[in-house]
Amino acid sequence: MGVLGAHGRGIVEEFGVDPTSVEIWMGTLSKTLASWTSCGGYIAGSSALCEYLKATSPGFVYSVGTPPPLAAAALTCLSILEREPERVTRLKTNRHRFLKAAAEVGLDTGPSAGYSVIPVIVGDSVQAAMLANAILEDGINALPIIFPAVAENAAQLRFFMTSETHARTDRARRCLHRLPPRPDPSRRLRPEGTARRLALSTTTFRRYSARDPSFETALRAFLR
Numbered sequence: 001m002g003v004l005g006a007h008g009r010g011i012v013e014e015f016g017v018d019p020t021s022v023e024i025w026m027g028t029l030s031k032t033l034a035s036w037t038s039c040g041g042y043i044a045g046s047s048a049l050c051e052y053l054k055a056t057s058p059g060f061v062y063s064v065g066t067p068p069p070l071a072a073a074a075l076t077c078l079s080i081l082e083r084e085p086e087r088v089t090r091l092k093t094n095r096h097r098f099l100k101a102a103a104e105v106g107l108d109t110g111p112s113a114g115y116s117v118i119p120v121i122v123g124d125s126v127q128a129a130m131l132a133n134a135i136l137e138d139g140i141n142a143l144p145i146i147f148p149a150v151a152e153n154a155a156q157l158r159f160f161m162t163s164e165t166h167a168r169t170d171r172a173r174r175c176l177h178r179l180p181p182r183p184d185p186s187r188r189l190r191p192e193g194t195a196r197r198l199a200l201s202t203t204t205f206r207r208y209s210a211r212d213p214s215f216e217t218a219l220r221a222f223l224r
Helices: 047-056 068-083 086-104 125-136 166-178 194-211 214-223
Strands: 025-028 041-044 117-121 143-145 156-160
Touching (some): 041 047, 068 086, 086 166, 125 143
Antiparallel strands (some): 143 156
16 A cells, blocks of 8 residues: 555556455555554445454454544545555655666665665674664664574665655665675574573674763663
């Protein structure tokens, strides 16, 4: 939603699927719709299905629905998307420019096809946190995704593409030169268990701390 299709209507538009041929459609509200100001997701289907899910799904039985302000933000984004489909075109252009720039400087973007979220795999949790803090000083907010959310050898920065002007995208592209090149696969961790990955993270942390006494203080402040 908001990424695929000429008007951002998702895979139903991207691949020309008849929406009535699928019983359940689902998606997220926390990515393209109001960015991170919204949360949760949606399920679309027949009225009978929706009524059944309202009565039986855990999200309604044990929790609460989406807060009104967040629902209003998502609805406003849908209205904007409908009025301004050119935003989807700009997003497509920006994401391809960014993915191409990452490849040109030798960064590992994994299997990313260049949609709305593009990872840059660093392969080290501590280094990912340091790099995120460094490029934040340049005005680019790319969150570090580290162990245990991903394997230690897949620690990464995630860049969320937007339909902003090319100037904003070019600014993000310039910061790519500050990131390390593609990790050497032969040096990546093998999946030998949580203890091994944690031990490596601890060793890396101590190595950086010994090199720069102020590193530990800065990193803890950043991760707080």
